[in-house]
Amino acid sequence: MTAPTSRRRLLLVNSNTDAAMTEWLAGKAMVADQGAELTIATAPFGASYVDSRADVVVAAHAILVAIAQASTETRFDACVIACFGEPGLGAARELFDFPVVGLAEAAMHSAAQLAPRFAICSRSTRWISMLEELVTLYGFRDRCAGIYALSALAPEAQTQAESTAALVRVMPDLLRESGAAALILGGAALTGIAAEVEAGIGLPVIDALTAGFAQAGVLAALRPGKAWSGPYSWPGHRDVTGLDAALAKRFQVPPGS
Amino acid sequence: MTAPTSRRRLLLVNSNTDAAMTEWLAGKAMVADQGAELTIATAPFGASYVDSRADVVVAAHAILVAIAQASTETRFDACVIACFGEPGLGAARELFDFPVVGLAEAAMHSAAQLAPRFAICSRSTRWISMLEELVTLYGFRDRCAGIYALSALAPEAQTQAESTAALVRVMPDLLRESGAAALILGGAALTGIAAEVEAGIGLPVIDALTAGFAQAGVLAALRPGKAWSGPYSWPGHRDVTGLDAALAKRFQVPPGS
Amino acid sequence: MTAPTSRRRLLLVNSNTDAAMTEWLAGKAMVADQGAELTIATAPFGASYVDSRADVVVAAHAILVAIAQASTETRFDACVIACFGEPGLGAARELFDFPVVGLAEAAMHSAAQLAPRFAICSRSTRWISMLEELVTLYGFRDRCAGIYALSALAPEAQTQAESTAALVRVMPDLLRESGAAALILGGAALTGIAAEVEAGIGLPVIDALTAGFAQAGVLAALRPGKAWSGPYSWPGHRDVTGLDAALAKRFQVPPGS
Amino acid sequence: MTAPTSRRRLLLVNSNTDAAMTEWLAGKAMVADQGAELTIATAPFGASYVDSRADVVVAAHAILVAIAQASTETRFDACVIACFGEPGLGAARELFDFPVVGLAEAAMHSAAQLAPRFAICSRSTRWISMLEELVTLYGFRDRCAGIYALSALAPEAQTQAESTAALVRVMPDLLRESGAAALILGGAALTGIAAEVEAGIGLPVIDALTAGFAQAGVLAALRPGKAWSGPYSWPGHRDVTGLDAALAKRFQVPPGS
Amino acid sequence: MTAPTSRRRLLLVNSNTDAAMTEWLAGKAMVADQGAELTIATAPFGASYVDSRADVVVAAHAILVAIAQASTETRFDACVIACFGEPGLGAARELFDFPVVGLAEAAMHSAAQLAPRFAICSRSTRWISMLEELVTLYGFRDRCAGIYALSALAPEAQTQAESTAALVRVMPDLLRESGAAALILGGAALTGIAAEVEAGIGLPVIDALTAGFAQAGVLAALRPGKAWSGPYSWPGHRDVTGLDAALAKRFQVPPGS
Amino acid sequence: MTAPTSRRRLLLVNSNTDAAMTEWLAGKAMVADQGAELTIATAPFGASYVDSRADVVVAAHAILVAIAQASTETRFDACVIACFGEPGLGAARELFDFPVVGLAEAAMHSAAQLAPRFAICSRSTRWISMLEELVTLYGFRDRCAGIYALSALAPEAQTQAESTAALVRVMPDLLRESGAAALILGGAALTGIAAEVEAGIGLPVIDALTAGFAQAGVLAALRPGKAWSGPYSWPGHRDVTGLDAALAKRFQVPPGS
16 A cells, blocks of 8 residues: 655754854755755854754744745745754744654654663763753653753764764763663764664664654654644733834734735 | 656554454555555454554564464565564564554654654553653654644544544643643554544644555665674574474574575 | 942843833842842843743843943853743853853742742743743752732732732642642732732742842852853853844854853 | 551462472571461462573563462462562552562662662672663662672582672672662572671661561552552453463453452 | 461551550450460550541650560560551661561552552541552652542541441542542541441442551561661660650660570 | 842751751751751661661651751751651651742752753762662753762761862762762761862862752742642641651641641
């Protein structure tokens, strides 16, 4: 039994203001989800590389602007926010009527179906505490066995090849000691090396960007309608000042209007 | 930017010994995942309709037999165990080298990306306590706002049309009071009505079977290799007696052999 | 034994863009903390009344701008962010070198010292889900017995007198049934009525604004130095674009410079 | 004040298909509970030594068969399932009308009354992840300070004397570092050495088999009736195919019939 | 296979200063544990009926005195503190070298082996909050579905017959709604009626005093030695003033001396 | 905007029977809270230095006596129990009508506003397990990253200068590894050195005694009335025997009478 396939329209938003990185992420995403028609957008203001709570706060606002601008003309099947700190995730779910995916969330929900306990590794030590909070909020306190930063584990690793080698060297012991049996790699620096790392450590390795696009496929497949009540419903019209026009409109007319 | 799509080979295993139900579930699954090439299998022994812990224990064994028999010749990209009690899920992940999906797990991981808190409804009251344990194990203790049984909420509802009408009538108040903003429908009796219920209640409704196939797509997309150590690795050769030959072989040679 | 007192310099930032409300909150705050020298600031952009995740995302950015501008010339002993959703709280703790207080956080830590379990009531139903997440993050999952919205409990109550009367009428039963023995009132609409409500219900009632200023006193008394490592340390210099000049400077030079 | 004693009729079921081990366990059990009249049964199919999720799935079915066969003629005061993975525990509680005891569960409930936090040690590393799930389900997430496998701690230890010596050597440091003040020993390989280990480490050591028989005494003393509603009540008549006749009967007539 | 039985020496300490109640409890205990040789003791100071935190604080001290006095001459196999608030439980475990049992703890560990979730009912509403804390500490937050006070459910019920009738009337609905499938009865007023209540509601009912004596049997059977390090070890010699001589001695010489 | 200040009447109760230590603690407290009018009291019986569960049980009773005696003539704005084990805290909240503060509780609520995760260090290893229970009860299981005892970390450190040096040496690594970004120092031996330790480690250090007085200021500022129902309300008249007259009166007439 087989059946025809459909093509999804996906929006990829980069939380960093670096447009070249957006292109690079899009290339990686196309490998991850060959069935998608991809539109890309870059945060219009903020930090060139997001890895602190302050960066995330600014990026969250910038991402709402970017999605509002990109979706003025086009209706997407889903949107992927390419950032491990989930900037603006809940807010975008309120303002827009297509599913919105966060990379940390998508990766954790994927990993939890592949191993009793998983670990997370990103590049910067500043992500550790932010990810701790996401782990708690998402419910993975007992499923996440460790959160690591490559810059602490192997400060000398700079290139992707060096990062891969470092992960293959240090992760097996860390995973065995912590009881994790799958590893999430997140953040631009560690994107696209999951297959090589997995080959080296013999346990499932989840690329957060790939997981994000795969989970976007789930949400598009489920075709959930916009929530018309409750926490992710549209907040209702409100007076706003000083906002980008496309974003301001999202505070004034319901999605779909 | 667009790219070609690939066709996944999926195995659907019905935990109930009712082969007609397997056919019916396969029909629903084809709607859910039009890109899959689907093989079906039915539990070779046990209860015609599984809804108690004792049924699940027998079904878990039967499902391992069914997967072992179905995968002797064919290598699948993923397997979906069509049962809300996840019979044999972890064991199948040990014995086989393709990802295995459980419906309750898949539905919860999907719902958690659509609402801060979700509720679950199945037909039989006996599922409530079993789902409580899965909610705890999967990490959704704070995310799952309520677990309901339609047979308690609306004992008179027998057909799918009656079930739909009953859910549209009783669920809005239950969801608002519990704080849930998405609803999972699970179990054969409630499969295939999510869209109608969603239209009636104005909040996302997740069909567990659809979620199962969508999450199978995630795991196939991530292409995780077999874990070669840790809890889901192959247990190693062991002496077994009294088992079906196909299953016994899985205890004697590593997957892929 | 007695000893002389000192005068604290506190910054009150209103997350709503309504400057008249800022003045009104300052008046209430002066009652709460008569020993403080108070500076006030208003969010320079965003919603006139914040009560959704989208509002909070914009307010978080606006609050960082407001604190950056207000603290250019003055060094404060502590800052109080007057909003129940804690917009920008962690980010402000990174960027600035004085303690920053959130109202929900301050109120919960105060209530937890007055009763085994407490409840929270604000005006809008949209706060409920956001407060659920804060309750989880702050650790009060087992201590918070209920989160209520007056607009759902008593939609007709508009004035503060009506709100007081409604709370006195409905809260005793809700608190007894939930097991809560203290009540937090939060949000501008319910600020300044705690004493009257307490007199009516016979259980401790915590005004979130008062708690915020009181906890600011705690943090000022503890005189914690700036964290020079770890999650609330300064993130380090980064390239930012499109930001308010005062805020941009906070991303470029360490606090105290 | 003293009073006469009564003699309990207990059923011991071995999850492993090794009948000699059943005899050996019965000998140990008689030491543990000298007041019991003991009947023994061995899993009729499955692995000779159970230590993976796949083994447990098969053993769960086999144990239901074994209990059904053993209880056809005899009514027991309680049944002890001699396996650390609790195969079939909840299902047996549904199908039969005498209390059923699991060794891991019994040992944890006993240890929790002897120390603020306890640790668990079994022989095989594969138990660790399965025990993690039981610890979560049973509620001991904050009470269980560590789960260890002797085969990882001391791979060279093969005999019981070597295991005892190894535990006395390595456990004191592990317990002190983890904060555990009692130790559970589980699995056939570590049965019967608790007293020697305790003498060596100076902290309470719980033999899981002894705890199982002691807790069976508790449940027999409480003389709980069969639950006639709720999760452990009899599931009701159902159509089953391909099952052992004694087990099939338990799906068709209520216990006690 | 059968074996001879042994006779345990148990100490029953009543936390209430009412000596007639101690005798009555001893009578109930003899029914519960016919194999024990029972010594009884009564709190030498404090409240005649303990049901508040203040009562428990005083009772905890009094119980240490009572155990110290009773154990001067006799070595017990275990001690049961007959009070639902566990006064002095951890402290007694430090000072003495025989196992000490608390009724709430014993009842919860017993109930958790009889049902996925249980409920607790005692007479006074003041126990509810104290039991909440014990439920959290003991790990039963997800296993305990409700804590009730008969004085709130049925204020008119005074005699044991009236209490039994009231429980049979109100509990079935409360248990079904909360998902509890076993009921703990605690406190002197509800001691000794478990069998009648169980007959009326068709779910297991645990008498806390019976559970206490049964768990004392478990701890006696396990024969754990005194912990010589860690939290329940003897605290070491210390200077104390103003204490009963028998208790003061326990602070000055190790147990067993 | 500034306003006049008021002077609080605070009661400091030392749980240790060492009156010289009470004087010394009062001196430290005056530094912490220069606006308070301080009354001091010492436990009238028990251990000269409290650091075990048995000590805490006796101290809890003694502290109720001390507060009852001190408050016979004077009405306090708040009371601070100077002990890390919170002896008598909940009971005092029942019996008296002014807020009562515990040092561990106050310190944790303060630290939780200064860092995502904190650690605790006291002198004696016996505090570790007791603090574990408080951490669980207060809700800080996920916020407290570690509990340490200086006597285990640096047994040779005896004076405050040596303790300071030892903490500066060992804490940075422990905090970084555990993810804690603030440190609580508790117990008399570590009181008064927070500023020096903070200067040495570059992360906020909370002195528990200072936090206790600061949180007492919060509770005094909130001016909560006595709870007239629920868990901290007055228990009501009861028959007590063998108690100090001042304490006995508190069991017989409501606070304020």
